[in-house]
Amino acid sequence: MSELIQAVTAVLSNLIEPKLKWSLGSLNLIKEVQVHDHKLRLKIDLVTDDENLKAQFQDQVFQALTDFNFAEIDLTLDRVNVARQGLEGIKHVILVGSGKGGVGKSTIATNLAAILKLRGHSVGLMDADIYGPSIPILMGITKEKPQVLDDEFLQPIEAHGIKTISVGSLVPADKAISWRGQLVSGTILQFIRKINWGDLDYLIIDMPPGTGDIQLTIAHELKVKGVIVVSMPQQVVIGDVKRSLDLYREKQIPVLGVIQNMVSYQCECCGSQQTIFPGVEEQLAGVEQIGSLSLKPDLCKAGNEGIPYVLKNQSDEIYQEFERIAIQLEKRLETGLIFPQTVPEN
Structure with missing residues (x-):
């Protein structure tokens, strides 16, 4: 140019x-x-x-x-023109959430979407974290913007065969998003009602931390098949995870299970797996655990490169764990058998 x-x-x-x-x-x-x-x-x-x-x-x-x-x-x-409207062509809406920030929700949501795509499904990925959008970086679309269509619809950006939408694709990366509740809820409603997703088998929604306006808006507006909760076996995380589980139970959103993230790391010297936060994981025993992921530098590196890890490494233990999670999810949704929706007592 x-x-x-x-x-x-x-x-x-x-x-x-x-x-x-x-x-x-x-x-x-x-x-x-x-x-x-x-x-x-x-x-x-x-x-x-x-x-x-x-x-x-x-x-x-x-x-x-x-x-x-x-x-x-x-x-x-x-x-601009739009061929198909909103969410009418989506079979399964799945939330990936946690009451705590920094536990790896976005990385897990991105790789879950990618593994489902690899398994032959049509997949969309919505970034509902308005204040801290990560999906543009993780999907390698920091310079892309969604097309505006007829009747104020937005055309999601396609990356790695996955349709994505994020406020991070609308607001400059160096600009603070200092929005109040009404504007935040309005943006989420735009993402829910005015995105031209077309026909999808799965829409994965990367949720923000906490139990505030965004969670309530999505719970009210969407027919959600269930939520996968991301946790870490660390005391400062457990309390917030319990609060988020309580919110989803209150809103009658089935809890599809918990993924424990960063449970261990591999020693560079001897190759053995070392526990990072021992003695805490059992505190979420009341909710079915559907996955356990170790801390791996290459997983972080893939995110920085904008490529879901499972698209680059289709044989190691991280890939296999995401594949097991996807298979469990498919079977539960196909048969209508939802994971036990129990929440540990405080």
């Missing part, structure tokens, strides 16, 4: 779409920018179909480009 085209694109990216009131750049609405013989050809998609708003927007485009002194500007304004 030439420096001139980059400069034009940068100016256009700051213009505001008349209906949604978001910038063209954040919504990925600039479809074509070409310069030939000092003549500019543009194609921009808009959500609005109001002719007055389109005329005003056209004037804004010409005004914004005045300083470039193009001999001619050929501007085409199209309206």
Whole structure:
């Protein structure tokens, strides 16, 4: 891309779409920018179909480009289209949550989505962690933005064959997301009602920590098949995990089981597995454990590279553990047998 085209694109990216009131750049609405013989050809998609708003927007485009002194500007304004709406084509909605942050929910959600894709399923991945979105990094889509479609729908970004959506793809990485509850809930409702997922076997939702507005909104708005709770065998994690289990039970969301993460690590010297947090794991004995994952540097490295670990390593113990988790999930959902929904007493 030439420096001139980059400069034009940068100016256009700051213009505001008349209906949604978001910038063209954040919504990925600039479809074509070409310069030939000092003549500019543009194609921009808009959500609005109001002719007055389109005329005003056209004037804004010409005004914004005045300083470039193009001999001619050929501007085409199209309206985005959507073929299929919302969640109607999704078979199973699965939450991956925990009351505690930093336990590896996003890494597990990403690799669970990837292993289900490897097993032949169509899969979507929603990042519901508004304040700390991780999915764009873990899926390698930090520079991608979702397409805005007709009727204010968003087209999820596809990465590694998985459809994804995250507020991290809409807000610059260096910008704080200092939103209050109503705006957070509204964004989650947009993700629930206005994403063009199409037909999916599984939609995996990476939940934020805690038991607040986002959890309540999703519990109220979605028909969820169940939640997989991520924990660590560490005392400071257990209490928050119990609270999240209590919330899901209160909202009648089946608990599909617990995955214990970072239970051990492999010694670099002797190769033996060393327990990191001994003597705590049994405190969640009242909920069925469906997986146990060790701490492995290569798992973190894969996340930094934007590639789910199970897509890079399809033979080791981490891959095999995710495969076992996926098989259990498939069988339970196919037969209608849900894991025991019991919660340990305090």
